[in-house]
Amino acid sequence: MRDFKRSGPMILMKLTDYExxxxxxxxxxxxxxxxxxxxxxxQGDSFARWQAELSGPDPLDQTDPVINRLFPDAYPExxxxxxxxxxxxxxxxxxxxxxAAEVVMSALRxxxxxxxxxxxxxxxxxxxxxxxxxxxxxxxVRLGISTxxxxxxxxxxxxxxxxxxxxxxxxxxxxxxENLLGLH
Numbered sequence: 001m002r003d004f005k006r007s008g009p010m011i012l013m014k015l016t017d018y019e020x021x022x023x024x025x026x027x028x029x030x031x032x033x034x035x036x037x038x039x040x041x042x043q044g045d046s047f048a049r050w051q052a053e054l055s056g057p058d059p060l061d062q063t064d065p066v067i068n069r070l071f072p073d074a075y076p077e078x079x080x081x082x083x084x085x086x087x088x089x090x091x092x093x094x095x096x097x098x099x100a101a102e103v104v105m106s107a108l109r110x111x112x113x114x115x116x117x118x119x120x121x122x123x124x125x126x127x128x129x130x131x132x133x134x135x136x137x138x139x140x141v142r143l144g145i146s147t148x149x150x151x152x153x154x155x156x157x158x159x160x161x162x163x164x165x166x167x168x169x170x171x172x173x174x175x176x177x178e179n180l181l182g183l184h
Contacts, residue, residue: 006183009122013176017114022169023176024108030135031101033066034094060090066141070097070134097134100127125184129177136173143167 003014015023060067071093074085103124111118120128143166145151154167 003117004179004183005117006122011120011122011125011180011183012117013120013180014117015111015114019172020108020111020114020118024105026135026139026169026173027101027104027108027131030131030138031098031105033064033070033138034060034098034101060094066138069137069141097130100130101134103127104131120180122184125180128180132173132177132180136170136177139166139170139173143170145170 003012005012060071062068071086071090073079073082075081104127107118107120107124110116140146143150143154143163145154151167154163157164157167
């Protein structure tokens with residue numbers, strides 16, 4: 001990471017080719033977790049979209065701990081109420097997260113693998129923060145981070161441990177988020 005700079009309604013982020021490729025890959029993987037194989041209704045037809053949201057089966061893999069962390073049970077003591085809440089809200093949440101990830105992907109593609117600064121529109125900063133938080137949360141689940149002690153243990157790993165690299169990426173995402181917030 002080399003530079004963050006605010007220029008009017010834009011935040012310019014200089015990434016190396018490796019960093020931009022890594023971030024693009026992470027956001028693609030995050031979006032892939034959220035996508036469904038089901039046919040989506042026409043976005044212009046509000047009724048069809050609403051009907052699909054309310055009647056469709058849950059296409060997300062609830063056995064994946066990342067999905068469970070991104071979409072936690074609203075009522076852990078009441079599985080029926082939690083399932084109903086998920087049925088009524090999950091499609092819109094997924095759609096919102098996918099839209100935010102697309103904003104990030106578009107800006108990353110425009111930087112041409114680090115040849116140009118990534119242009120983050122201040123008006124789209126919320127999409128960036130939501131996406132980076134989702135990516136970081138996904139990494140935390142995969143790394144088994146649920147307490148500060150878990151993070152400290154990972155921070156102490158030797159360099160040749162593969163988890164050490166993933167933990168550094170996890171920390172780098174926090175660095176990106178912190179710097180974007182600092183320029184808001």
